[in-house]
Amino acid sequence: MRRYRLTILVGLFFVLVVGLSWAGTLSSYFQLVLMFVGVNIMMSSSLNLVNGYMGEFSCGHAGFMAVGAYTASLVSVWCFTAGSVFGPNLLPPAWAAVLFPLILLFGSLVAAIAGLLVAIPSFRTRGDYLAIITLAVNYIVKSAIENIQPIGGARGFMGMGRVVNGMKEVADIPWMMIWTWLFVFLTVLLIKRFVSSTYGKGIIAIREDEIAAEIMGVNTRRAKMVAFMLSSGLAGLAGGLFAHILGYINPGSFGIMKSTEALVMVYLGGMGSLSGSVLSAILFTLLLEILRPLQLYKWVVVPFILILLMLFRTEGLLGHRELTDIFPSFKRIFGSKEEVHVAL
Amino acid sequence: MSLFEVRGLTHYFGGLKAVSDFYLTFDGGELMGLIGPNGAGKTTVFNLVCGVYHPTHGEVRIEGRNLGELYPHQVTALGIARTFQNIRLWPEMTVLDNIRVCHNYRLGYGFLDTIFLTSRYRTAEKEIGRRAREVVEIMGLRDHAEELAKNLPYGLQRKVEIARALILRPKLLLLDEPCAGMNLSEKEALIGLIRWIRKEFNLTIWLIEHEMRVVMNLCEKIQVLDFGETIAQGTPEEIQGNARVVEAYLGKEID
Numbered sequence: 203m204r205r206y207r208l209t210i211l212v213g214l215f216f217v218l219v220v221g222l223s224w225a226g227t228l229s230s231y232f233q234l235v236l237m238f239v240g241v242n243i244m245m246s247s248s249l250n251l252v253n254g255y256m257g258e259f260s261c262g263h264a265g266f267m268a269v270g271a272y273t274a275s276l277v278s279v280w281c282f283t284a285g286s287v288f289g290p291n292l293l294p295p296a297w298a299a300v301l302f303p304l305i306l307l308f309g310s311l312v313a314a315i316a317g318l319l320v321a322i323p324s325f326r327t328r329g330d331y332l333a334i335i336t337l338a339v340n341y342i343v344k345s346a347i348e349n350i351q352p353i354g355g356a357r358g359f360m361g362m363g364r365v366v367n368g369m370k371e372v373a374d375i376p377w378m379m380i381w382t383w384l385f386v387f388l389t390v391l392l393i394k395r396f397v398s399s400t401y402g403k404g405i406i407a408i409r410e411d412e413i414a415a416e417i418m419g420v421n422t423r424r425a426k427m428v429a430f431m432l433s434s435g436l437a438g439l440a441g442g443l444f445a446h447i448l449g450y451i452n453p454g455s456f457g458i459m460k461s462t463e464a465l466v467m468v469y470l471g472g473m474g475s476l477s478g479s480v481l482s483a484i485l486f487t488l489l490l491e492i493l494r495p496l497q498l499y500k501w502v503v504v505p506f507i508l509i510l511l512m513l514f515r516t517e518g519l520l521g522h523r524e525l526t527d528i529f530p531s532f533k534r535i536f537g538s539k540e541e542v543h544v545a546l
Numbered sequence: 547m548s549l550f551e552v553r554g555l556t557h558y559f560g561g562l563k564a565v566s567d568f569y570l571t572f573d574g575g576e577l578m579g580l581i582g583p584n585g586a587g588k589t590t591v592f593n594l595v596c597g598v599y600h601p602t603h604g605e606v607r608i609e610g611r612n613l614g615e616l617y618p619h620q621v622t623a624l625g626i627a628r629t630f631q632n633i634r635l636w637p638e639m640t641v642l643d644n645i646r647v648c649h650n651y652r653l654g655y656g657f658l659d660t661i662f663l664t665s666r667y668r669t670a671e672k673e674i675g676r677r678a679r680e681v682v683e684i685m686g687l688r689d690h691a692e693e694l695a696k697n698l699p700y701g702l703q704r705k706v707e708i709a710r711a712l713i714l715r716p717k718l719l720l721l722d723e724p725c726a727g728m729n730l731s732e733k734e735a736l737i738g739l740i741r742w743i744r745k746e747f748n749l750t751i752w753l754i755e756h757e758m759r760v761v762m763n764l765c766e767k768i769q770v771l772d773f774g775e776t777i778a779q780g781t782p783e784e785i786q787g788n789a790r791v792v793e794a795y796l797g798k799e800i801d
Contacts, residue, residue: 413634
């Protein structure tokens with residue numbers, strides 16, 4: 203019973219969110235915010251894999267999100283909608299309900315391959331120099347998309363709304379809410395499992411001392427490749443969801459600003475803390491929404507909060523620890539580390 | 547076929563000849579010392595053997611296999627493990643995890659196994675955990691297994707380094723100044739420990755040491771390096787009486 207507590211809790215949350223959205227209790231604005239919370243959880247926890255667990259400084263995470271967003275959107279629009287870009291739809295729109303996750307995974311795969319753009323240089327450089335490479339990759343992706351006119355260039359790309367409508371024809375349920383939170387759980391689970399394995403701990407060893415890791419038997423090249431590809435692949439997954447939630451994407455929304463947001467969430471939550479990343483993604487997204495009435499001053503207040511955080515709590519909210527380490531009573535819910543590992 | 551063989555090892559750093567024409571053979575079971583004044587090239591020899599640097603000339607063979615251009619982790623998998631002169635533990639990881647991570651040399655599962663928790667993953671992880679705890683037990687680190695490596699006192703950190711090398715099941719263990727920074731009783735305990743693990747694990751041990759008392763006490767044979775060249779080789783007694791060694795350490799006598 204005890205080891206299923208977390209599963210039950212997560213299931214309950216899922217049913218509650220989807221149920222309330224379906225019944226219309228949650229306003230569509232609140233639903234949108236909830237879905238963005240989900241997307242941000244995926245962004246921050248996947249970036250944490252590289253910045254927190256592996257100790258590299260990647261500041262181009264939005265670039266991979268863009269790759270995933272565009273790939274997934276193009277494929278889904280091409281398959282399920284009739285339009286001027288791709289001509290008539292290949293498949294009946296209703297099939298989207300089943301094939302959508304596959305399309306998301308395809309977008310994620312392409313983003314993971316784009317991750318090689320950072321992974322391969324990381325064999326030779328690290329630290330500040332690699333950070334500059336990640337920044338360059340972000341710009342490469344953004345500028346490349348801006349210059350491909352058939353997919354809208356700087357004007358952006360739309361039509362994903364009709365794909366979602368196609369799903370709604372099958373059953374009138376909050377599809378995107380379901381997909382988003384399903385993939386959020388899968389993402390967190392996947393990262394959790396990876397970093398608890400001996401394989402994944404090799405990545406933490408790289409952060410602590412790369413040369414020692416290599417000499418003591420860790421294949422550092424392979425480990426870096428896996429970490430970068432996993433991280434960018436999950437960012438791509440988040441991108442695909444983001445595109446379908448909004449129904450419209452443009453290269454401008456995947457710039458350095460978005461990457462910075464992801465970074466802020468990682469540092470707010472604490473490096474190398476998965477529960478910290480989840481917590482901070484929730485707090486940060488809600489904070490931005492709560493401060494919306496301040497309009498532009500929001501971007502004065504939020505960075506100021508960050509300065510205060512860095513001054514008084516450099517390690518972030520949780521820093522290298524998990525929620526269960528700080529509140530041992532949570533172990534009753536989440537189980538001890540060992541148990542969680544088994545349960546997950 | 548000898549267990550381990552170094553033939554004509556020569557290495558340049560730019561124009562500087564750091565190691566020249568180094569020869570060594572182990573048939574298995576030896577406890578060999580490598581000594582020499584500061585900057586003689588001792589650690590460079592270790593780094594060459596481990597694959598951190600690739601030699602300019604010469605070759606290193608373990609069980610007949612040329613190490614050539616292998617990466618350090620591949621060399622490790624072939625059975626050469628080492629410790630470091632300045633301790634290089636992973637400070638923010640627990641002692642047990644420090645030891646566990648070294649098992650990456652032979653994982654027995656792939657990335658997808660970790661995600662889907664396949665039975666292959668479970669059995670492999672169980673085995674890794676068992677072996678890590680076994681090593682912890684052997685090295686007397688049980689009370690510290692869950693502590694972060696950085697919180698341990700210096701002497702214990704050295705022990706964890708040796709534990710980390712032991713889980714690699716090496717055939718040849720390289721110890722780079724294992725007694726550096728230890729007090730007398732810690733040194734004595736460590737000498738005993740090195741003797742014991744050698745017998746217990748049937749190891750060939752090759753160690754660098756500055757402390758003469760330790761070397762003379764522990765090693766059966768000694769090789770002396772000075773400016774990258776081997777200037778003497780023999781039993782501790784022979785080395786003690788060797789004029790060139792005395793000269794390298796203390797300088798020439800004025801007539």
